[in-house]
Amino acid sequence: MQYQQHIQNNFQSIVDLYYHQAKLSGENRLNEIRASTRVQAWHKMHKLRVKYKKIRFSTVIIQKFARGYIARMLMKRNNDSRYNERNIKYFSYHATQIQRHFRGYHYRKYYINWSTRKAYLQFLKTKNQDFLEELKKVEVDENQQLKVRQEQLARTEFESLAKNLHHLSSTQTIAGVYNRPFGNKDMVFDLDVESHLKVVFHSNYEWEKKRQMSRYAKTNKLNYSNKLKPLK
Numbered sequence: 628m629q630y631q632q633h634i635q636n637n638f639q640s641i642v643d644l645y646y647h648q649a650k651l652s653g654e655n656r657l658n659e660i661r662a663s664t665r666v667q668a669w670h671k672m673h674k675l676r677v678k679y680k681k682i683r684f685s686t687v688i689i690q691k692f693a694r695g696y697i698a699r700m701l702m703k704r705n706n707d708s709r710y711n712e713r714n715i716k717y718f719s720y721h722a723t724q725i726q727r728h729f730r731g732y733h734y735r736k737y738y739i740n741w742s743t744r745k746a747y748l749q750f751l752k753t754k755n756q757d758f759l760e761e762l763k764k765v766e767v768d769e770n771q772q773l774k775v776r777q778e779q780l781a782r783t784e785f786e787s788l789a790k791n792l793h794h795l796s797s798t799q800t801i802a803g804v805y806n807r808p809f810g811n812k813d814m815v816f817d818l819d820v821e822s823h824l825k826v827v828f829h830s831n832y833e834w835e836k837k838r839q840m841s842r843y844a845k846t847n848k849l850n851y852s853n854k855l856k857p858l859k
Contacts, residue, residue: 735741
């Protein structure tokens with residue numbers, strides 16, 4: 628009752644206060660809307676940030692475990708492949724060694740007789756020595772023949788050059804070009820050049836003389852045959 632009595636007594640003041648507050652609220656409406664909007668924005672941002680952090684943390688945890696699992700699987704696979712490769716190399720090496728020794732043993736036992744092979748090698752050595760000696764003999768013979776041919780060729784060439792040089796030989800009164808009164812004489816084929824010139828000249832002279840005599844005899848024979856025979 629007292630409260631109602633108090634309201635009735637102060638009704639006008641309450642109404643004035645209400646209108647005053649309504650007026651103030653109308654004047655501050657835009658500021659309040661802006662402030663409430665900002666509060667809502669910050670609140671929504673906070674909620675979204677908390678949600679984003681939770682999602683990011685969960686994503687990082689999932690990625691961490693997934694990457695760890697993938698890395699462990701890759702490491703295990705690499706270790707397995709490396710282990711398999713190492714085992715393959717190890718067993719391949721030992722298998723190769725076993726095959727090598729077995730093949731050597733089998734070949735030596737069934738395909739090669741050491742005494743026969745030793746005799747065969749000795750035979751090859753002897754044959755090689757004989758062949759080398761024959762080659763040396765052939766080489767010596769060929770060198771000698773080559774030397775003889777070269778000497779004959781040189782003699783022939785020297786004689787062909789010396790047969791027209793008889794005017795350079797010595798006479799009874801004048802010494803020749805190659806018959807020097809001082810110093811050593813020029814030697815060709817263990818004989819001095821002066822003697823060579825004389826020998827070549829005499830041989831050519833005798834040959835020319837015989838050829839001229841044979842030609843003269845032939846011409847005389849032809850002349851005698853062409854003469855007229857006397858009448859009977």
